[in-house]
Amino acid sequence: MEQILSIQSTVTIGFVGNNVAGPVITHLGHQPLMxxxxxxxxxxxxxxxxxxxxxxxxxxxxxxxxxxxxxxxTIGTVITGYLGALTxxxxxxxxxxxxxxxxxxxxxxxxxxxxxxxxxxxDNKLVTAMRDNLLPLANFVTPNQFELELLSGxxxxxxxxxDKAARHLLEQYPHLNGVLVTGINHTDNSIHDRLIxxxxxxxxxxxxxxxxxxxxxxxxxxxxxxxxxxxxSINDSFKAASAQAHxxxxxxxxHLEIKLLENINLLKPIPKL
Numbered sequence: 368m369e370q371i372l373s374i375q376s377t378v379t380i381g382f383v384g385n386n387v388a389g390p391v392i393t394h395l396g397h398q399p400l401m402x403x404x405x406x407x408x409x410x411x412x413x414x415x416x417x418x419x420x421x422x423x424x425x426x427x428x429x430x431x432x433x434x435x436x437x438x439x440x441t442i443g444t445v446i447t448g449y450l451g452a453l454t455x456x457x458x459x460x461x462x463x464x465x466x467x468x469x470x471x472x473x474x475x476x477x478x479x480x481x482x483x484x485x486x487x488x489x490d491n492k493l494v495t496a497m498r499d500n501l502l503p504l505a506n507f508v509t510p511n512q513f514e515l516e517l518l519s520g521x522x523x524x525x526x527x528x529x530d531k532a533a534r535h536l537l538e539q540y541p542h543l544n545g546v547l548v549t550g551i552n553h554t555d556n557s558i559h560d561r562l563i564x565x566x567x568x569x570x571x572x573x574x575x576x577x578x579x580x581x582x583x584x585x586x587x588x589x590x591x592x593x594x595x596x597x598x599x600s601i602n603d604s605f606k607a608a609s610a611q612a613h614x615x616x617x618x619x620x621x622h623l624e625i626k627l628l629e630n631i632n633l634l635k636p637i638p639k640l
Contacts, residue, residue, distance in 0.1 A: 443596055567602055
């Protein structure tokens with residue numbers, strides 16, 4: 368069992384961010400340590416914003432307490448997802464830097480929850496801050512097609528252009544071991560998840576849905592992190608994450624929510640090495 372620190376959003380209704388990470392990490396045999404960046408009644412796709420970012424003083428105090436509690440050496444993996452405020456970037460980057468000094472074999476996975484379908488749904492300054500301060504620290508980044516455009520500065524329209532943009536990130540950021548791009552629209556009306564690493568390229572192709580589904584990317588990222596934390600290879604972890612996430616997504620008929628708890632047993636136990 369490994370401790371996985373997940374710094375993401377929380378909602379009262381539905382499954383996104385830490386509401387996905389907590390159950391999935393636990394089900395797959397690890398211990399979730401969760402820090403909430405924002406607390407909402409439901410994600411903004413519902414059309415109602417109720418709640419808001421964690422106060423800076425509270426958020427910073429929680430992150431600052433982790434080293435004082437002696438937790439940095441026990442955390443094997445860190446995931447960051449949706450951030451509620453620009454000021455959170457600095458607090459997270461300080462924590463990651465301190466943690467990487469203590470845990471040299473740790474894995475930091477950046478899920479850049481910035482936008483989708485051509486629409487940025489965070490402050491543009493947050494896009495820049497994440498690219499300048501968190502991406503250089505990340506071992507893996509898991510953008511969707513549009514987020515890959517935002518991070519790379521390149522147009523992404525299909526699989527070849529996604530590969531090109533991902534390789535650009537790998538060249539720019541030597542700390543990156545791989546780019547996991549999700550939801551790439553291709554010319555044959557299929558949709559693809561791609562792992563582009565320093566040594567490999569793996570494609571997972573699926574039939575395109577009529578619409579995306581909230582929380583699907585969070586689910587894939589969490590499964591990937593849990594497999595890596597169990598000692599599996601990057602390639603095997605990606606294949607399992609993509610296949611199992613889509614298996615649950617395909618059983619979710621409401622685009623607002625993945626049916627996580629009804630289908631969590633589709634996440635089979637991670638094989639022991």
